[in-house]
Amino acid sequence: MAKLIKLFHTSTRYYSGVSGNIKARKYVLTKYFNGEPKKSDFKIVEEELPELKDGEILTEAEYLSVDPYMRAYMIGYKLPTDMIGGQVAKIIESRNEKFPVGKYVVGQFGWRTHTVCNPHKPLNQVFMPTLLLNLGSHPVSLGLGILGMPGNTSYFGLKEICKPKSGETIVITGAAGAVGSHVGQIGKILGCRVIGFAGTDEKCEYLTKELGFDHAFNYKTTNIRDALKEGAPKRVDCYFDNVGGEISSTIMNYMNHYGRVAVCGSISSYNDSILPKVSILQPAIVFKELKVEGFLVNRWINRWEEGINANLNWLDEGKLKYQEKIYHGFDNMVDALIGILKGENTGKAVVKVK
Numbered sequence: 001m002a003k004l005i006k007l008f009h010t011s012t013r014y015y016s017g018v019s020g021n022i023k024a025r026k027y028v029l030t031k032y033f034n035g036e037p038k039k040s041d042f043k044i045v046e047e048e049l050p051e052l053k054d055g056e057i058l059t060e061a062e063y064l065s066v067d068p069y070m071r072a073y074m075i076g077y078k079l080p081t082d083m084i085g086g087q088v089a090k091i092i093e094s095r096n097e098k099f100p101v102g103k104y105v106v107g108q109f110g111w112r113t114h115t116v117c118n119p120h121k122p123l124n125q126v127f128m129p130t131l132l133l134n135l136g137s138h139p140v141s142l143g144l145g146i147l148g149m150p151g152n153t154s155y156f157g158l159k160e161i162c163k164p165k166s167g168e169t170i171v172i173t174g175a176a177g178a179v180g181s182h183v184g185q186i187g188k189i190l191g192c193r194v195i196g197f198a199g200t201d202e203k204c205e206y207l208t209k210e211l212g213f214d215h216a217f218n219y220k221t222t223n224i225r226d227a228l229k230e231g232a233p234k235r236v237d238c239y240f241d242n243v244g245g246e247i248s249s250t251i252m253n254y255m256n257h258y259g260r261v262a263v264c265g266s267i268s269s270y271n272d273s274i275l276p277k278v279s280i281l282q283p284a285i286v287f288k289e290l291k292v293e294g295f296l297v298n299r300w301i302n303r304w305e306e307g308i309n310a311n312l313n314w315l316d317e318g319k320l321k322y323q324e325k326i327y328h329g330f331d332n333m334v335d336a337l338i339g340i341l342k343g344e345n346t347g348k349a350v351v352k353v354k
């Protein structure tokens with residue numbers, strides 16, 4: 001169909017008929033994960049896209065996010081189901097003047113190349129597609145990382161759950177990942193002593209030499225209790241728990257009175273079908289009067305921009321650094337998901353669609 005270009009109100013262009021010509025590619029999960037995700041758990045299918053109605057936009061994905069929660073959440077969906085996930089996408093057709101062609105949106109569109117949606121009608125219960133803030137010279141992919149969901153997880157999780165005070169000691173597991181590496185840097189900005197646990201010596205070196213962590217230990221090769229004695233001589237006031245399992249029990253037993261634990265995730269067992277048994281925690285929680293609180297970042301959906309702007313300001317001031325692990329190609333989504341679950345990434349992992 002011929003591509004018509006019309007003027008919409010004063011300046012917004014919209015292209016009528018593009019959507020009818022484009023087929024989306026998307027991942028459909030056809031088998032529940034058993035252990036590590038596998039390519040054979042998915043099929044990639046093509047989908048016809050409808051012509052846009054008033055208020056709708058057509059987007060083309062540039063970066064897709066791969067996150068640990070994807071491994072954990074899919075058990076809650078009836079199969080077959082479209083794969084979930086966030087993406088940064090460019091608007092390539094619009095019948096919505098607030099979402100003009102050429103702008104970027106961050107949306108929970110799932111693992112798919114093209115999407116038609118009305119951004120004012122939520123695709124899921126929590127996250128509406130939003131225009132990506134002007135990131136200046138920063139890459140748009142940061143909308144999935146330090147200037148997006150993981151950034152806000154770090155910002156709100158640390159500040160609101162751990163409530164660290166200057167001079168206190170924070171311990172972070174999963175410390176070289178998207179959330180952990182960011183939490184540690186905010187901890188340093190707030191004047192704390194920051195100790196990280198990560199899975200390779202290279203990651204630990206990055207945390208101390210590049211990001212300013214006071215100590216970082218390879219949890220695969222170090223005795224955790226000895227590492228805590230060395231890195232946290234005044235014991236631990238705040239624990240940001242990304243991994244769960246026995247390492248978390250050891251850390252919580254090494255905390256100070258009135259310590260605070262932000263339980264963010266438990267990636268150490270996401271691929272396990274039988275959950276591990278770990279040392280009992282109640283004595284430490286009772287006798288040290290610990291506050292242990294789980295959270296989901298969407299608790300702060302009404303303060304979303306506050307977190308993004310705080311992180312953007314720190315980034316612009318040179319106080320926040322980041323690394324991205326960029327996988328290439330829509331066909332490599334599963335490899336990317338497998339990769340983060342076994343620690344291939346330092347910082348945020350994203351897939352560049354083309």
Ligand SMILES: NC(=O)c1ccc[n+]([C@@H]2O[C@H](COP(=O)([O-])OP(=O)(O)OC[C@H]3O[C@@H](n4cnc5c(N)ncnc54)[C@H](OP(=O)(O)O)[C@@H]3O)[C@@H](O)[C@H]2O)c1
Nearest residue numbers: 068153177178179198199242265266267268295296297343
């Ligand atoms: N509550 C929320 O709202 C919320 C939001 C976002 C993320 N999260 C959670 O936060 C945690 C970190 O997420 P992220 O996006 O920042 O992922 P990430 O840390 O960038 O990637 C996952 C990392 O986990 C580590 N890992 C894998 N297996 C492990 C194991 N058995 N023990 C310890 N570490 C292991 C790997 O690093 P190593 O090389 O160090 O092993 C890997 O690089 C996850 O648990 C996630 O589910 C929660």
